[in-house]
Amino acid sequence: MDVVTLGESMATFLPGRPGRLADVPSFDRAIGGAESNVACALAAFGHTARWVSRVGADGFGDHLVERIAGYGVDVSAVRRDPDRPTGVYFRTAGDRGTGAHEVAYYRAGSAASAMSTRNVDLAAVRAARVLHLSGITAALSDTCLDLLRALTAPGPDRPLISFDVNHRPGLWRTAEGPRVLLEVARHADVVFVGEDEAEQAWGVTGGPEAIRGVLPEPGVVVVKQGERGATAFAGPGRSAGADRDRATASRPSAPPPSGPPLTAAPHAFEPALRTAVVATTGAGDAFAAGFLSATLRGLPLRTRLRHGHLFAAAALTAPGDLAPPPARDHADRLAALDAG
Ligand code: KDG
Numbered sequence: 260m261d262v263v264t265l266g267e268s269m270a271t272f273l274p275g276r277p278g279r280l281a282d283v284p285s286f287d288r289a290i291g292g293a294e295s296n297v298a299c300a301l302a303a304f305g306h307t308a309r310w311v312s313r314v315g316a317d318g319f320g321d322h323l324v325e326r327i328a329g330y331g332v333d334v335s336a337v338r339r340d341p342d343r344p345t346g347v348y349f350r351t352a353g354d355r356g357t358g359a360h361e362v363a364y365y366r367a368g369s370a371a372s373a374m375s376t377r378n379v380d381l382a383a384v385r386a387a388r389v390l391h392l393s394g395i396t397a398a399l400s401d402t403c404l405d406l407l408r409a410l411t412a413p414g415p416d417r418p419l420i421s422f423d424v425n426h427r428p429g430l431w432r433t434a435e436g437p438r439v440l441l442e443v444a445r446h447a448d449v450v451f452v453g454e455d456e457a458e459q460a461w462g463v464t465g466g467p468e469a470i471r472g473v474l475p476e477p478g479v480v481v482v483k484q485g486e487r488g489a490t491a492f493a494g495p496g497r498s499a500g501a502d503r504d505r506a507t508a509s510r511p512s513a514p515p516p517s518g519p520p521l522t523a524a525p526h527a528f529e530p531a532l533r534t535a536v537v538a539t540t541g542a543g544d545a546f547a548a549g550f551l552s553a554t555l556r557g558l559p560l561r562t563r564l565r566h567g568h569l570f571a572a573a574a575l576t577a578p579g580d581l582a583p584p585p586a587r588d589h590a591d592r593l594a595a596l597d598a599g
Pocket residue numbers: 267290291292293294296395427540541542543544580
């Protein structure tokens with residue numbers, strides 16, 4: 260597998276019209292889940308991707324597994340829980356970053372929230388060049404947090420760990436969330452975090468450099484700066500330069516890394532693309548997928564950011580979380596264009 264992702268997915272109900280949850284009369288069923296979103300985008304782009312999770316033995320569980328498999332994602336390690344339901348959530352149309360955004364989760368006690376080191380196939384999770392995780396899992400339950408800690412612990416069979424902070428204040432049952440997210444992020448090799456998210460969670464206000472300052476260990480830190488763009492730092496973290504080598508190793512069909520070594524580009528900024536935004540939810544997952552795809556292909560840091568933006572632009576123009584990324588040859592041509 261190129262990539263394995265692990266996390267909860269939910270039946271997602273998208274509003275039929277703008278307005279408060281209290282006023283919206285009808286919703287369309289879709290699928291949501293940060294980690295399965297990443298797997299779907301990568302599989303749609305031609306990578307091998309597996310999503311690992313637990314869902315209920317119910318219709319929404321069937322729907323999630325069938326839809327995610329429909330993107331070409333391997334779902335063979337998804338387990339059904341006969342006693343716990345599949346999680347569900349409703350959201351409004353407003354932007355996540357604004358006060359107009361409302362989310363109603365019905366996921367406490369869900370099948371995925373009971374994930375643990377004992378009921379998840381750890382070998383299937385680790386059998387990848389990249390394992391993508393997110394801070395949402397840390398918030399679901401103590402057993403999920405233990406699982407996350409086990410997967411991010413140093414070890415000989417550890418794949419490259421990608422971690423999207425995904426701070427969801429509404430999910431945390433304690434005030435420990437920000438501290439736990441920082442702890443887990445420090446154990447990862449590639450970290451994605453929003454500039455606004457870092458301020459909200461950790462009180463870091465000094466921009467990308469200051470965020471890198473609180474996350475010196477990961478080989479790569481990507482700071483997403485909303486519609487302005489994104490900044491990536493590579494090295495001198497714990498795995499400087501090693502991320503690309505580990506991610507591209509043992510892939511017979513992968514072209515040899517063609518860009519300069521990461522240490523030649525210790526950081527890079529790329530502006531975001533201008534798009535007619537329909538809904539921002541899922542754009543961060545798409546960005547992570549694009550960046551990871553380019554990492555797997557051994558592309559230089561700036562090109563990774565460009566692929567992140569290209570994938571995100573596709574998701575931004577769809578009402579749900581997911582939109583297929585551009586075809587690979589098209590994305591490569593677009594990523595090679597110089598702005599201006
Ligand atoms: O990134 C999109 C996700 O936030 C959405 O699909 C729902 O996974 C989700 C969550 O837990 O918020």
